[in-house]
Amino acid sequence: MIITLEHGVPQQDIDKIVSVLQKYSYAPTEVKTQQSHYLVGIGTDEIDIRSIGHLSGVKDIHRVSDPYKLVSRKWKVTPTVIDLGDGVAIEEGGLSLIAGPCSIENEEQVEAIVEHLNHHNVKIMRGGAFKPRTSPYSFQGSGFNGLKMFYQIAKSHGIKIISEVVAASQIEGMYDYVDIFQVGTRNSQNFDLLHQLGSIDKPVLIKRGMSGTIEELLQSAEYVFASGNEKLILCERGIRTFEKAYRNVLDLNAVPVLKEKSHLPIIVDPSHGIGVRRWVEPMALAAIVAGADGIIYEVHKNPESAYSDGQQTLNFEESSRLIEKARAVFELRRSL
């Protein structure tokens, strides 16, 4: 059950509502976000919510039978809009194109891609400065210096950036240099990291775990929301199965299902999903037709010489073609 509280509700009103919830054997959790103030009640008894709805301080009350609550569409039917400022937003019914290299390498690399994106009016750029790598001996990213350089070049060209955070201790240092924090697939259930990301006011994109269920992805988003941050984006990036003909199985089934279950926008990552350059385009287009609110993919001037993930990274020509086709497919989807 989700109770939205009135703005500036006095503490004694909250106490009263909590005591009524407890009387009904509902465990209350108080959630204060930048946007609003809630009480989430967890319980199993059937109760008449009107008996709570009329209490002083209650603005609104909804039953939510899902295991996740605040991210559920059962409660909030209007889709969440992630406003990045300067007219850039990620939202239902839109098509957010997010592109960039796997890893930030150097100024020349970033500038070339920024120019490519600007040419196509793509407004959000991806790029990792902290890379979670299976081996401790692999390239671990260019770190804070790389991130700052990335941010400054992008910003000077009006481009927003998204970059992965791999440790709670980095949040503060990264804060001024990212527009969106990305939580990677291996940290999808790093609850401490998710909890800490609840205390900031910048958007967080959460990738599905490589063997994460739809419900677990939504619960991970619930962690951030319940810790105070409503600015959330979900990302399907492929799951791990028995099939070895491609890197992962990009699971487009997740798109209509997540759209139905949650009010949060859904982005699809075909690069990590299928993991092979020449197959990225069809999967990206399929994701858009399936209802994704955007795609995030890897692009590089010379994929062959990229520090990481070159085999799944598009070159500029392929990227240009994808952008054009993606917009055509999106226009068709809107018209159907």
Add this chain to the structure above:
Amino acid sequence: MIITLEHGVPQQDIDKIVSVLQKYSYAPTEVKTQQSHYLVGIGTDEIDIRSIGHLSGVKDIHRVSDPYKLVSRKWKVTPTVIDLGDGVAIEEGGLSLIAGPCSIENEEQVEAIVEHLNHHNVKIMRGGAFKPRTSPYSFQGSGFNGLKMFYQIAKSHGIKIISEVVAASQIEGMYDYVDIFQVGTRNSQNFDLLHQLGSIDKPVLIKRGMSGTIEELLQSAEYVFASGNEKLILCERGIRTFEKAYRNVLDLNAVPVLKEKSHLPIIVDPSHGIGVRRWVEPMALAAIVAGADGIIYEVHKNPESAYSDGQQTLNFEESSRLIEKARAVFELRRSL
């Protein structure tokens, strides 16, 4: 290695080629189909294929490094066209819509669906008469009588049919009453059945096993081809994973990959794939954009009262909308 033999090649020429192959430690398999005559050579040594290419009786020779041979695109670059007669074909670059009930129930049911399909100019109808069911106590299908009734009604309206064969012993009895034999996911590696289907001259659609790899699906098709039947269609229908939010994970990654690896047409089954009625449409459209040559889905006048699979079956209104959108998406794909 695939050697296409000249039409009417004399036996002594074949013997000579075989002996050369054996000299190079290549194990030869002679394959005679309705269309052509081949020698498939399996070996690992590097040889100069020109030394075979000039032998008498050899029309053409190709190296194929894939584990599957005759179904590989490395050998046959022109896509295979499945001609069903009367202007109906399943082929690369086309959009074959195949729809119908999970199970054939009665004349009234079949007639209603035939009318629905005819109204939309859909030329191929699916419908099971022999149902492979997990439990021996579930409805096992209407059998030969159901199949004959289905075929006759469809034929009288100019509609081709596809129906599942679950035992080699049924092939002969079914032969006159189907246009396409379907091999279901549980029989995807029933090699005896596949082998027997090689001896007929009607098309065979092979569904991917529920945990079958891309390579295994192609090898299953190879069984039928190597037994004499080139008229093959591949079908992606969802794989089994840890995720339980949907029936299966419809794996659209298979579409571009199969298109690249094989010259056979690829059909996608979103009904069994995602398994929930209201999510069938987005997955069907995504499949088309991803490059599928057609889709096969379940439709019924009253899905709620269908004998089987009602939860994933569209009603006529939903089906009409899907057909219209599918064609619009297909037109866009062609234009990109």
Add this chain to the structure above:
Amino acid sequence: MIITLEHGVPQQDIDKIVSVLQKYSYAPTEVKTQQSHYLVGIGTDEIDIRSIGHLSGVKDIHRVSDPYKLVSRKWKVTPTVIDLGDGVAIEEGGLSLIAGPCSIENEEQVEAIVEHLNHHNVKIMRGGAFKPRTSPYSFQGSGFNGLKMFYQIAKSHGIKIISEVVAASQIEGMYDYVDIFQVGTRNSQNFDLLHQLGSIDKPVLIKRGMSGTIEELLQSAEYVFASGNEKLILCERGIRTFEKAYRNVLDLNAVPVLKEKSHLPIIVDPSHGIGVRRWVEPMALAAIVAGADGIIYEVHKNPESAYSDGQQTLNFEESSRLIEKARAVFELRRSL
């Protein structure tokens, strides 16, 4: 619901019971096996089974809430004994060792293994004459001639044999030359084959599908039982997952679970399970401690030169050591 009928029950008694079942909305299936005569009722309504229990012709009646019925332990608490004659049996509380080559090759090969088994008093030998192979160009087995040779040599030394059947059409021809029919993992849901195996009176060992659930394995056994054959053995042989460090994941969790759910004996196949020779022994011993009623493994005089599966096949020395250890572990299990 399972109703065991009196021996020689008259038809009118059956009709009466059926009509009562139907009155309660229970769909009846009559099952006649070599051992007994049953009515299986499928329904969901709560009914007082005593109202059926007192009807004429009813020997016994049990509620079985599982989706599988006749193979459930909820109905039949005494374990099923598979009596192979000559004092050889597969049964709960015993340790059946079954060993032999992947494929039957020639007399010399069979004789060497027979001698090895006889030396260790191992009474059941495995060996495939019909091999289901992913590729049509791989060795497909030595066929009926190989099987007959295998059977005759084994029989002359007092050894029972198990061999895989891959097509319903082979059952009749194989009948005189096998003691146990094996259904392989790829045919685990070949319902036609399972149904046909119901009409014979020789035991059938059913391997779990490579992505088959526990429930599906039991339902496959239910098919054979409901078709008339109660002599069933279940076999865990490894499932397909994301892990590629071994051939399959031998799933020993299945052992205690199947023992609890079914009255049928459970055999474990560590050779196909883990698929690497030097790891077969620990998995075999683990299976026995976990409660398996026996193990089936591959042995060959020269595994390196075996026609198939050499990498997972033990040589005689390894096999001797395994047999000795297996018996020691089994003795300990009995004493705990």
Add this chain to the structure above:
Amino acid sequence: MIITLEHGVPQQDIDKIVSVLQKYSYAPTEVKTQQSHYLVGIGTDEIDIRSIGHLSGVKDIHRVSDPYKLVSRKWKVTPTVIDLGDGVAIEEGGLSLIAGPCSIENEEQVEAIVEHLNHHNVKIMRGGAFKPRTSPYSFQGSGFNGLKMFYQIAKSHGIKIISEVVAASQIEGMYDYVDIFQVGTRNSQNFDLLHQLGSIDKPVLIKRGMSGTIEELLQSAEYVFASGNEKLILCERGIRTFEKAYRNVLDLNAVPVLKEKSHLPIIVDPSHGIGVRRWVEPMALAAIVAGADGIIYEVHKNPESAYSDGQQTLNFEESSRLIEKARAVFELRRSL
């Protein structure tokens, strides 16, 4: 390639070795642990390691072709012993029993279990104070206060404890109150946490990710080792598959494989593995026979009232029986 350096090797020697490595295109990483000092060289060229072996400061040099290096048995053939002091150790060839509740609840609970363990001479107790839970509204553990209470009671009875760390920021605070840090399945690839655990001198037990491969588990251990901590324990705890008859698939195949690939001890967790109380015992015994160096399982005075995981937690009677049988099975394994 792993170069073990002489104790107190001067910097100029290291510089020289590094320059030789770089000349051969091997990227060097210097690793300093509490025990020793290494250079790990990553490269692909074939080189004669003797040309490095004779350099000043080199104690030993080994080629390691595995992707993980320092945890590989190819380099270090003597098994690693985890000495916890007071005669308690986890090591190859031993049987470490580790038992305790899922969550630390209160003094009474801890004391009862301590008494139970002491009675059976079990020397290591598990208990979570920080619980990673899928839902933010579930019980999150008793925190530092719970951990301190747990540690003090256990210590006063001579029992060592293991407890899960879920955030790098907790390491310092936990340090004085745990004998072994546990990294849970969801943090198995939390590389920041693993890296931070490299800087302490207490043992770390790393659980396999729920869809983690054998190689990934070893690479996670490599992270800790390469960050300075050699005191590592690997733990198999079940993987996520399609099967829903049990919580996870406890993968005992991992036991012989990890024993072969690594010099680190291997512990198995049957409680989280199969996840059902009455099936824990057979899986625990199977793990021991398969070669595990110990088991970790959940026990509680009243499993039904445990704060978490009660369904997979043994009561004292069941635990007593398991301990006795585990030791008998272990004795047998040693004697084989």
